[in-house]
Amino acid sequence: MLRAKLTTATLAFALIFLSISINAQTAAQPAPPKAPETPIEKIRDEGMNRSQVMQTLSYLTDVIGPRLTASPNLKRANNWTRDKLKEWGLENSHLEAWGPFGRGWTLQNFSAEIIAPQAIPLIAYPKAWSLSTNGLLTSDVIFVDAKEEKDLEKFKGNLKGKIVLSAPIKEIKAHFEAPGRRMTEKDLLALADAADPTKSRGGGPEAMLSSPRMAEFIKAAILDAKKMKFFIDEGAAAILAPSRSGDGGTIFLENAAIPQDLQGKPMMEAVMSLFMGKVNPWDKDAPANVPQITVANEHYNRLIRMIQAGEKLQARINLGVKFHDDDLMAYNTIAEIPGSDKKDEIVMVGAHMDSWHSGTGATDNGAGTAVAMEAMRILKALNLQPRRTIRIGLWSGEEQGIYGSRAYVKSHFGARADDGTPQAEMAAMMGGGAGAKIVTKPEFDKFSAYFNLDNGTGKIRGVYLQGNEAVRPIFREWLAPFRDLGATTLSISNTGGTDHLSFDGIGLPGFQFIQDEIEYNERTHHSNMDVFDRIQGDDMKQAATIMAAFLYNAAMMEDKLPRKPVKTN
Numbered sequence: 132m133l134r135a136k137l138t139t140a141t142l143a144f145a146l147i148f149l150s151i152s153i154n155a156q157t158a159a160q161p162a163p164p165k166a167p168e169t170p171i172e173k174i175r176d177e178g179m180n181r182s183q184v185m186q187t188l189s190y191l192t193d194v195i196g197p198r199l200t201a202s203p204n205l206k207r208a209n210n211w212t213r214d215k216l217k218e219w220g221l222e223n224s225h226l227e228a229w230g231p232f233g234r235g236w237t238l239q240n241f242s243a244e245i246i247a248p249q250a251i252p253l254i255a256y257p258k259a260w261s262l263s264t265n266g267l268l269t270s271d272v273i274f275v276d277a278k279e280e281k282d283l284e285k286f287k288g289n290l291k292g293k294i295v296l297s298a299p300i301k302e303i304k305a306h307f308e309a310p311g312r313r314m315t316e317k318d319l320l321a322l323a324d325a326a327d328p329t330k331s332r333g334g335g336p337e338a339m340l341s342s343p344r345m346a347e348f349i350k351a352a353i354l355d356a357k358k359m360k361f362f363i364d365e366g367a368a369a370i371l372a373p374s375r376s377g378d379g380g381t382i383f384l385e386n387a388a389i390p391q392d393l394q395g396k397p398m399m400e401a402v403m404s405l406f407m408g409k410v411n412p413w414d415k416d417a418p419a420n421v422p423q424i425t426v427a428n429e430h431y432n433r434l435i436r437m438i439q440a441g442e443k444l445q446a447r448i449n450l451g452v453k454f455h456d457d458d459l460m461a462y463n464t465i466a467e468i469p470g471s472d473k474k475d476e477i478v479m480v481g482a483h484m485d486s487w488h489s490g491t492g493a494t495d496n497g498a499g500t501a502v503a504m505e506a507m508r509i510l511k512a513l514n515l516q517p518r519r520t521i522r523i524g525l526w527s528g529e530e531q532g533i534y535g536s537r538a539y540v541k542s543h544f545g546a547r548a549d550d551g552t553p554q555a556e557m558a559a560m561m562g563g564g565a566g567a568k569i570v571t572k573p574e575f576d577k578f579s580a581y582f583n584l585d586n587g588t589g590k591i592r593g594v595y596l597q598g599n600e601a602v603r604p605i606f607r608e609w610l611a612p613f614r615d616l617g618a619t620t621l622s623i624s625n626t627g628g629t630d631h632l633s634f635d636g637i638g639l640p641g642f643q644f645i646q647d648e649i650e651y652n653e654r655t656h657h658s659n660m661d662v663f664d665r666i667q668g669d670d671m672k673q674a675a676t677i678m679a680a681f682l683y684n685a686a687m688m689e690d691k692l693p694r695k696p697v698k699t700n
């Protein structure tokens with residue numbers, strides 16, 4: 132009834148609206164839009180009115196699919212992007228190997244269900260580099276309720292061939308806020324007013340490592356590592372765990388765990404083992420793990436409650452995987468538009484093309500990849516001749532430790548003298564800190580700027596200056612034509628977690644744009660729902676347009692972008 136009433140009302144409104152708009156059209160003919168004249172107007176016209184960014188993204192995500200580092204899918208994406216950029220007219224389009232990284236991994240088949248005492252199909256996904264079940268696995272399900280190490284004792288001898296629920300119930304709360312959000316004026320003002328990170332005292336890796344939260348985190352990680360070692364030693368057949376967050380069928384997951392001995396290690400070493408993995412499941416000679424599967428939290432919790440109520444559960448799991456160890460190298464796709472009078476100087480754009488495996492890596496980071504490619508397509512389609520060479524880098528191994536872009540920067544521009552030590556690794560991952568002196572290559576002095584996009588599908592709202600105050604007036608001018616598209620904010624603050632750190636870490640101007648995060652943390656970031664349909668097409672067009680304008684401006688200015696003073700120990 133309500134629906135019928137609404138329909139009638141809606142129809143009446145539509146008729147009124149239609150008559151108004153017809154009247155308006157006959158009354159005043161709008162002036163035809165002015166043809167774009169300046170290069171920036173042309174970039175805007177091409178980017179907003181003839182965009183190909185969504186076609187590019189659809190091929191990367193829907194057709195090629197998830198792009199785990201060193202997997203055949205990522206190799207296919209490397210080849211496809213190299214060929215596409217060449218087809219658009221870019222030059223020197225090629226792949227650059229780095230590594231060795233390790234083994235690739237492909238999911239071949241997967242199903243997981245409870246078959247007794249009643250059928251329960253599970254929303255679940257195996258972790259990357261998990262082992263296979265070697266065919267159909269049918270077994271009892273056991274909940275290992277261990278809050279500390281000694282709780283494991285009572286399960287000794289009982290887990291062989293069993294399917295283990297490895298963690299307690301995950302609390303789930305209702306959502307009272309929409310997952311999709313744009314930055315508010317207040318959010319943007321806070322970013323604009325942020326303190327200069329180069330002047331702040333404290334902070335940095337040391338402060339982070341000594342925080343109580345970190346201590347808690349390490350303690351939990353040590354217990355998790357002990358539990359995993361116990362499960363493997365006891366011969367468990369598969370490990371089921373809840374998703375670290377998420378609900379409603381969205382699960383978040385990365386790679387399978389390899390148990391590591393963290394007990395008694397200094398904090399720095401323990402953190403290093405956790406984040407950078409001294410032993411990784413992709414290593415060629417990695418110790419055997421066990422099939423590791425993440426289950427949607429509502430489904431996972433029910434299984435525990437059934438077991439606690441005395442039910443005997445049986446599950447059937449079929450997990451087939453393939454490891455690829457014929458080529459342990461990984462690849463970045465590189466291509467360029469050669470400059471004119473300053474062609475030996477370089478402006479770069481990039482994004483990481485590798486993704487996690489349970490979705491199709493649409494927002495992390497197919498979006499950034501498609502935007503960076505589209506920015507290059509726009510410049511080439513308009514035949515705007517840049518003075519400096521504009522180069523694109525589509526990175527791999529970002530998800531495992533920002534490896535691809537770091538390898539590229541090291542081989543082309545330079546590295547810290549202590550490169551490869553835990554301290555240098557940590558600094559490279561976190562950004563912003565001091566470090567050992569920088570050993571440079573000749574291209575270091577020819578480098579102007581790097582622009583990165585890796586915060587999801589959301590449009591550009593401004594730029595993080597990474598403590599480089601000298602670029603503020605320059606970027607202010609470059610953003611001015613895009614105020615009406617919502618890009619206004621310059622923040623002196625650092626942002627981390629992605630490939631601009633590889634440049635910033637050795638004192639080269641490297642920037643990540645401020646973006647609306649839309650549903651990034653709630654829905655897509657490393658989840659099974661990181662797929663094409665979560666991408667906002669209008670945001671992507673806006674981002675590619677602004678990216679193209681920044682590249683063009685950086686390539687045309689008289690001087691290279693100013694650098695901030697480099698901190699060395």
Ligand SMILES: [Zn+2]
Pocket residue numbers: 495530657
């Ligand atoms: Zn990611």
